[in-house]
Amino acid sequence: MWPYLLVAPTVLGAALLLGYPLVRNLVISFQHFGMGELIRGGAIGAGFGNYQEVLKDPEFWRVVRRTLLWTLVNVVLILGLG
Structure with a gap:
């Protein structure tokens, strides 16, 4: 169990560093998203x-x-x- 506890922070950090941008870009890809929405937010859905x-x-x-x-x-x- 001890080796897994030692590796856990690295695995968690890598998952966050890779996972968050991946999920965020996937969400953005289904929206009408431009510079204005980047600054003020509120993008509308585009579906596929x-x-x-x-x-x-x-x-x-x-x-x-x-x-x-x-x-x-x-x-x-x-x-x-x-």
């Missing part, structure tokens, strides 16, 4: 509208393809060059 807008954008899909190609090339080169 933000995600629908991004998924309809052709630039998003160009970036996804470019990222996948970049990843594939890097993996092949790293495995090939060992």
Whole structure:
């Protein structure tokens, strides 16, 4: 039990440092959120509208393809060059 008590503060700190921003960004992603809402608060809900807008954008899909190609090339080169 003692080792778990020694590790607990680090695990708790890491969970807070990683978990809070993740949850906060997830909440913001479902809102109409801009600079004004950042300063004064009171953002209104957008539902899945933000995600629908991004998924309809052709630039998003160009970036996804470019990222996948970049990843594939890097993996092949790293495995090939060992």
